[in-house]
Amino acid sequence: MEEKKQKISQMLSAKYQDIQEKRLNQLTREVIYGPQNRNVNINGKRVKLSDLRYQLADTFENMQSAKKTPSNADFNMMIASSIETLNSETSSEQEYFRWLDDCSEIIKDMNDGFITKDDLDSRNDFLEMSHQREADLMLCLGLYAGSSHPKAAEKAARLRYKLQKLREMRQTIETYTRNEADTKISKEEYEKALPYYKLFKGLRRLPYGQDLSAERKELGIQHEVDYDLLPTYDYFAWLVNETLDEEAKENTFNIKHQEISDKLKDLARRRETFKVNYMILERKKAQFQNN
Amino acid sequence: MLDTKNIETSYLNNLETPQKLSCLKALAYISQIDGHMDSSEAYILATLAKKFKLTDSRTFLQNLDEGEILDELSHISNKKAAMDLIKYLCFTAQADSDLNDKEVLFIGHAAKAMNLDVQKAAEINDFVIECLMLEEKAREIFEEE
CATH class of the missing domain: 1.20.5 (Single alpha-helices involved in coiled-coils or other helix-helix interfaces)
Structure with a gap:
């Protein structure tokens, strides 16, 4: 089964454990393609699709934030447990701060004079994780966009901020660190990377969502080409397409x-x-x- | 469909010029056995004739007579080249669909003309089918178009 459908199907399966496979496939399609005001029948209960999407997005984001790289084996268990802890609503933000810590550390280690094998591994692990998490965040944004839940827009805005920062971190690491180990780094390279290190360290001290716009502008960090980060971008249409x-x-x-x-x-x-x-x-x- | 992969580096290239020409005639004959030869097949054969350094590369495509071709093939005594020719005849005949009666008979007669047993021709034909199956499996595994 295709990746996005499979993830939604796994979440539904964990949430509604008694559901039959045929009905699960049907419900997965309804979650993706159904109109917001549609009511679906799950084990005799009528649930509004809009609310279901909101719940799934919340569940998924909390689950994925809680652990860096969940294996398939514990996927269902994590969904189940994250449903239990949905109300905490902190792990997604904690993950953001963890990324800032990791990113600063990587920029520092990769520009401190000599790149070790471990430095390079950390750099490449982060880049790989960033691509996976970007796909997850986009899926959640699609689900929020397909929900008319009163909190959906606010949650989507917060996630969009997180996605923007993730892209900035990835771009910085790709540009200001070398993809090679056992090599010396020049003072010039260190000096180029330093302002970015300071930027992410600075963000770490601020509350979630508060940006350092002036510093970003000075460093030339822009998102003009990221049309999908605009508030008007239709993530639900993106998910369906x-x-x-x-x-x-x-x-x-x-x-x-x-x-x-x-x-x-x-x-x-x-x-x-x-x-x-x-x-x-x-x-x-x-x-x-x-x- | 004419199928002549790597033919320039096959044992056919070791043959004398008249024998190479006979092989091309046999290939031309089998590729039009059920009707006419299309322009792409004629082009492939003409290109091959050039690669084999045969002059007047298009004339051999005209007036193809089975009896004459089989007679010419009987002058091929190089067994490896004979087996290679049977292989290319089978590839050409098998490429689109199963061998029809005319193709089976022509390949069998060509084998006999070159002193090959029909059993050998049958083995070569099975080998060709195995190759085609392997190609299909490769298409699937390597997700080729």
């Missing part, structure tokens, strides 16, 4: 798989027939000539 694209890809793959499978069956049938066919044809030809 992405899922439809994923489904189309999967359908194409299935059709191609079927074609190849048919061809292989046909080829297998053709084996070991040549000699027999040839003998039969030669015999027929001889009979024809004799007559």
Whole structure:
């Protein structure tokens, strides 16, 4: 199953453990494509799709923030436990501050004169995590955007801020640290990286959501090309389109798989027939000539 | 569909010029056995003729006669080249669909003309099918278009 649908399906499955597989697939599609005011029936209870999306986004963000890289094995367990602790509403922000700590540390270690293998590993782990978390945040933003829950817009704005900062951290690390180990760093490189280190350290001292706009401007950090960070960007339309694209890809793959499978069956049938066919044809030809 | 992968580096390249020409005629014959040869197949054969340094590269495509071709093939005594030719004939005939009666007979007769047993032709044909199956599996594994 496609990635986004699969994540939503896993969340639903953990939340409603008694649900039948067929109904789960149907419900997953309803969560993605259904209009906000639609009511869905889950184990005899009517739930508004808008509220369900809000709940799933909240659950998912809390779950993913709680741990850096959850394995599939404990995925369901984490969803279940995060539903229990939804009200704490702190882990998502804690994760943001952890990113700032990690990012500052990486910029420092990668520019302190010499890059060790461990320094490089930390850098690349962070970059990899940032891509995964970006995909998660986009999914949550899509779910919030598909919800008319009174708190959805506010939550989405907070997540959008987090996504913006994540991209800034990634961009800085990619630009101001080298992707190589056992190498010396020049004073010039250190001096270029220093203001960014100070920026993220500065952000760490501020409350969540409060930015250092003047400093960012001075460093030339802009998001003009990030059209998806604008408040008007329709994340729900994005989620639906992405899922439809994923489904189309999967359908194409299935059709191609079927074609190849048919061809292989046909080829297998053709084996070991040549000699027999040839003998039969030669015999027929001889009979024809004799007559 | 004419299929002549790596033919320039095959044992056919070790043959004398008239024998190379006979091989191309055989390939041309099997590629149009059920009708006409399309322009892309004619182009491939003409290109091959150039690679084999055969002059007047398009004339051999005209007036192809099965009896004459088989007679010319009987002058090929290089067994490895003969087996290679059967392989390319099978690839060409198998590429689109199963061998039809005319193709089976022509490949069998060509094998006999070059002193190859029909059993050998059958083995080569099975090898070609295995190759095609492997290509299909590769398409799936490596997600090729």
